[in-house]
Amino acid sequence: MDLTPARPLPSDAALKVAVILGSNREGRFGPVVAEWFLSRTAGHPDIETDLIDTADSEPPSVPRPVGIEARLDRADAFVVLTPEYNHSYPAPLKHLIDRHRTEWQAKPVAFVSYGGISGGLRAVEHLRQVFAELHVVSVRDTVSFHQAGTLFDDRGALKDPAPAEAAATRLLDQLLWWGLALREARARRPYGG
Ligand SMILES: Cc1cc2nc3c(=O)[nH]c(=O)nc-3n(C[C@H](O)[C@H](O)[C@H](O)COP(=O)(O)O)c2cc1C
DSSP states (O other), X not given: OOOSOSSOOOGGGOEEEEEEEOOOOTTXXXXXXXXXXXXXXXXXXTEEEEEEEGGGSOOTTSOOOHHHHHHHHHOSEEEEEEEOBTTBOOHHHHHHHHTOSTTTTXXXXXXXXXXXXXXXXXXXXXXXHHHHHTTXXXXXXXXXXXXXXXXXXXXXXXXXXXXXXXXXXXXXXXXXXXXXXXXXXXHHSOOOO
16 A cells, blocks of 8 residues: 655645654663664655653643643654553653643554563553544554564664564555645644544
8 A cells, every 4th residue: 555645745844743752761772762763754755853752851740841732733743652661651651641632633643662572562552542532543553673672783773674664664654644634634624623
């Protein structure tokens, strides 16, 4: 199924994708996955990314950070990078999701997951339920790294890049299709959900 736009988009019409890094613990593996994913979108003619790191978000006692609110609002689409913790996704990610509402609505989300044996798949299934409540469409295809620590070398490069690169291409094609379709739809008729 070829989902690529019929023609390259004008440069000012690139899909704005907020890439959200879901883990924030000391010594986390997340930045390796983030760097890999951003290497897949770098140079993509139709996609512009903005990395939002949950490590930079504020504790619950602090009022909602305006900067992150504006960045989520500006985004046409989201990619969540999530590890799996105890069969679900990390608490800082839930915190970031719950602090915002209309910023998410009527936009698509895609998932890049990683973990031990599960590759983060259970975290992704939980996230699909959460995002449905926020009127977010989750795209079907994911990238998942099982036993992630063993798949990358010391420089953060994948030892066998082809399968993950093919999965990332499918994910981005689907995200782009939904992202452009929903952006046009929101412009025509504001989402009332
Ligand atoms: C608290 C905790 C719970 C975990 N639970 C699971 C799990 O249920 N399933 C799994 O496959 N991996 C699990 N792992 C392994 C992590 O998914 C893996 O170490 C991942 O790299 C963690 O991401 P991070 O380093 O970016 O925080 C767990 C790790 C931690 C720290």
